[in-house]
Every structure is written in C-alpha cells, then in structure tokens.
Amino acid sequence: MNHQAGFIAVIGRPNVGKSTLTNELIGQKLSITSHRPQTTRHRIHAIDTTDDYQMVFVDTPGMHMGNAKAINAYMNRAASSTINDVDIILWLVEVGKWTKEDARVLGHMRKAEVPVILCVNKIDKLKSNHEVLPFLKKIGEKYQPSALFPLSAFKKNDTNALRRLILKYLPEQENIFDADYITDRSEKFVVAEFIREKLMRHLEDELPYDLTVEIEQYELDGKMQRIAARILVEKNSQKNIVIGKKGEMLKLIGTEARQSLEDFLERKVFLKLWVKVSTGWSDDKRALLSLGYD
Ligand SMILES: Nc1nc2c(ncn2[C@@H]2O[C@H](COP(=O)(O)OP(=O)(O)OP(=O)(O)O)[C@@H](O)[C@H]2O)c(=O)[nH]1
Ligand SMILES: [Mg+2]
Known part of the structure; x- marks a missing residue:
C-alpha cells in the first residue's frame, strides 16, 4: 500500500462525543469537550501523521435545531459545509438515543457522496454489548452506511479498530500538511x-x-x-x-x-x-x- 492521506469529517448532533473521539484518534487533547451540548463552536482540524498515513480529522460543531441567532446559523453551516469537502465522514450517534437533531443530520448524510462510517458511540454505558443490537437494527432501517461501527470513544481498543477501518477508505496520496502540523488553528x-x-x-x-x-x-x-x-x-x-x-x-x-x-x-x-x-x-x-x- 502506498502512502495514504485525507480529510475525515466528524459529524453529528451536539454532545454525541465528536470532540472526545477526535482527541482520542489523534492521541492528544486539542478539541474541547464537556457534558454540555454545543461545546464546539468552530471547525478545527486535528492531524495525525505517521510514516504510513496522514489523517486530517475535521471536528465540527454539533448540528442542532437552534434558533435565529447568528451564532447558531454559523455553527450549523460550519458542520454542513464540511460534508462536501472531505474524503470520509464519521457520523456519530449515541447508543439508544435517536433525536430530531439526529434526523436532521441523517438528511445531510443521505446527500453525502463519500463513504460514511456510522459510529454508534458510548456503548460503555450499556450493561452488555449485545444490548447494542436492537439500536443497530433500528438505525440500519433508516440508513445504510458504508460501515456501521459501535464503539466507546474512551476505549483504546475501539479507537484503534476505528483507525484501521478508516484506512480502508483513506485515499492513496502524499501528506496534505507538513508532518509536524497538528492543527490548522493558531x-x-x-x-x-x-x-x-x-x-x-x-x-x-x-x-x-x-x-x-x-x-x-x-x-x-x-x-x-x-x-x-x-x-x-x-x-x-x-x-x-x-x-x-x-x-x-x-x-x-x-x-x-x-x-x-x-x-x-x-x-x-x-x-x-x-x-x-x-x-x-x-x-x-x-x-x-x-x-x-x-
Ligand atoms: N460514557 C461515555 N461518554 C462519552 C463518550 N464519548 C464522549 N462522552 C462524553 O459525552 C460528552 C460530550 O462529549 P463531546 O466530545 O464534548 O461531544 P461533542 O459531540 O463534541 O459535542 P458538541 O461539541 O457540543 O457538539 C462529554 O461529557 C464526554 O465525556 C463515550 O464513549 N462514553
Ligand atoms: Mg465538540
């Protein structure tokens, strides 16, 4: 396999764990997280470079119903415009929870022209792993992603497996950014x-x-x-x-x-x-x- 590189959008409604997962995937805290919805306001690149690949994760603000304030429109636009600019989409949902805001994101995913990996996050909250199955079935009836991936962003095994899955879809090309870059932000x-x-x-x-x-x-x-x-x-x-x-x-x-x-x-x-x-x-x-x- 030749060198791989590309952009990977992290998309989903507020509070599903996008920034937590982004930080875990690059192995460094860069994007801020909290238990409150709408923590992330700005799109941020978080870059992981090795000898074999460069993954440029694009963490985005949670897509939400919002109100008329300029900042809400800005946040939704920052997320939806990212969808057309990347090589892979990680779409995050939270196990057992499907809200109107998830349905709104689904509308965007139906229009996506790149592979979508649907990540069902926070499965550590379940008493046993097979409790995830009914939820996977329900989601599968709404949408067929390129891959369906249940995980806990907190578990190293899970994030390592997700990284391997991403490599199946990451284009073969040279690095996009210098190898020592970790973000596009100052x-x-x-x-x-x-x-x-x-x-x-x-x-x-x-x-x-x-x-x-x-x-x-x-x-x-x-x-x-x-x-x-x-x-x-x-x-x-x-x-x-x-x-x-x-x-x-x-x-x-x-x-x-x-x-x-x-x-x-x-x-x-x-x-x-x-x-x-x-x-x-x-x-x-x-x-x-x-x-x-x-
Ligand atoms: N139990 C559990 N909690 C998680 C997991 N991933 C994230 N969380 C928690 O979920 C909350 C939201 O995480 P964030 O990463 O800030 O979520 P986000 O999707 O970036 O949220 P916005 O930026 O507001 O859109 C935090 O309290 C995290 O600690 C997980 O795998 N399991
Ligand atoms: Mg966030």
Missing part, C-alpha cells in the same frame, strides 16, 4: 478554547450560554507564557455567575485553565482572566466577525 485560538472549556464545565446549568473568550495579551517572557484573556458575557447577572462568590469561581477556572495550558504548551503559564459585559455579541454578525468567526 496556538492562540486553542488557548482561548481551553479557557472556554473550563467555563463550560464549571458553570453547569446556570451557564451564561453566549459566552466567549478573547485573548488580549500573548507574550513569551523568558520561558513563561504570559496570557491575559477577557471573558465576554451578555448580561451583568452572567458576569456575577462567572466571577462567583468572592471571586472563587473565576479563580478555580483560572487555576484549572492554567494547568491544562501548561500541559498543552509545555511551558509555564501566567494567566490573567477578567470578565466583561458585551451585550448582543452572539446575535450580531459584525461582532462575530470581530471575534474571528468567519
């Missing part, structure tokens, strides 16, 4: 995302949904990375939630974000966070553009 982008991940994870149900992170300062000071980031929220009440009682929430988020940034950047990090109210940013296309949403 370091600064990933840093802002890692901070947003901690916010998503800690703010639970009172999460100020429309929150974003802007990097204001990003400087190398000797061996230390100095980062100042501004958290934009919509309302004063949300600002209070993010800061928490006596500033405890913001402090906790800062500590955890700094630790994960030090792992990612492999250097010491000095992180300063502050919160600003910026009304209407998520619904204003111009504000989206100024924050780097294209």
Whole structure:
C-alpha cells in the first residue's frame, strides 16, 4: 500500500462525543469537550501523521435545531459545509438515543457522496454489548452506511479498530500538511478554547450560554507564557455567575485553565482572566466577525 492521506469529517448532533473521539484518534487533547451540548463552536482540524498515513480529522460543531441567532446559523453551516469537502465522514450517534437533531443530520448524510462510517458511540454505558443490537437494527432501517461501527470513544481498543477501518477508505496520496502540523488553528485560538472549556464545565446549568473568550495579551517572557484573556458575557447577572462568590469561581477556572495550558504548551503559564459585559455579541454578525468567526 502506498502512502495514504485525507480529510475525515466528524459529524453529528451536539454532545454525541465528536470532540472526545477526535482527541482520542489523534492521541492528544486539542478539541474541547464537556457534558454540555454545543461545546464546539468552530471547525478545527486535528492531524495525525505517521510514516504510513496522514489523517486530517475535521471536528465540527454539533448540528442542532437552534434558533435565529447568528451564532447558531454559523455553527450549523460550519458542520454542513464540511460534508462536501472531505474524503470520509464519521457520523456519530449515541447508543439508544435517536433525536430530531439526529434526523436532521441523517438528511445531510443521505446527500453525502463519500463513504460514511456510522459510529454508534458510548456503548460503555450499556450493561452488555449485545444490548447494542436492537439500536443497530433500528438505525440500519433508516440508513445504510458504508460501515456501521459501535464503539466507546474512551476505549483504546475501539479507537484503534476505528483507525484501521478508516484506512480502508483513506485515499492513496502524499501528506496534505507538513508532518509536524497538528492543527490548522493558531496556538492562540486553542488557548482561548481551553479557557472556554473550563467555563463550560464549571458553570453547569446556570451557564451564561453566549459566552466567549478573547485573548488580549500573548507574550513569551523568558520561558513563561504570559496570557491575559477577557471573558465576554451578555448580561451583568452572567458576569456575577462567572466571577462567583468572592471571586472563587473565576479563580478555580483560572487555576484549572492554567494547568491544562501548561500541559498543552509545555511551558509555564501566567494567566490573567477578567470578565466583561458585551451585550448582543452572539446575535450580531459584525461582532462575530470581530471575534474571528468567519
Ligand atoms: N460514557 C461515555 N461518554 C462519552 C463518550 N464519548 C464522549 N462522552 C462524553 O459525552 C460528552 C460530550 O462529549 P463531546 O466530545 O464534548 O461531544 P461533542 O459531540 O463534541 O459535542 P458538541 O461539541 O457540543 O457538539 C462529554 O461529557 C464526554 O465525556 C463515550 O464513549 N462514553
Ligand atoms: Mg465538540
């Protein structure tokens, strides 16, 4: 077999485990994850290169019903436009759960012109593996993918087997990106995302949904990375939630974000966070553009 390389889209409704699986497949944390739907907002490439192949995974925002806000339209477009630009699609669903949003994704899959591997994720939640069979049957009645693959994104054996399956469909060609590339996004982008991940994870149900992170300062000071980031929220009440009682929430988020940034950047990090109210940013296309949403 000659060298193989290609783009592999990771598609599905929110919260099915697309970013978790992407990180597991490349063996590195790059794309942020949380138990909350709509964690991923931007398409991101996560690249795994070996001597034999280069897999360029395209993690996408979950496709959802959404409302009229500009950011929802942006997220759905980021996902649906990816479908036509790749060599393989991994379509993720969650075992035992079929929602209106999955049906919406199905509509897109019916139009796909490349191999679709339908991944039935989170099977570790089942008491026994054969409980997956009725679900596979139900899905099989709706759609015939190129391959049907039940897995748990948390299990190494499963992700290794999925990688081998992907190789059956990956085109023979030279690398698309330099072998040492891991993403198409800037370091600064990933840093802002890692901070947003901690916010998503800690703010639970009172999460100020429309929150974003802007990097204001990003400087190398000797061996230390100095980062100042501004958290934009919509309302004063949300600002209070993010800061928490006596500033405890913001402090906790800062500590955890700094630790994960030090792992990612492999250097010491000095992180300063502050919160600003910026009304209407998520619904204003111009504000989206100024924050780097294209
Ligand atoms: N039990 C179990 N949980 C999983 C598995 N894969 C992912 N999860 C969890 O599911 C939740 C959502 O995971 P994400 O990877 O953020 O999901 P996503 O599809 O990228 O979500 P969006 O970016 O919001 O569209 C997280 O709490 C994960 O830990 C799995 O195989 N088994
Ligand atoms: Mg995601």
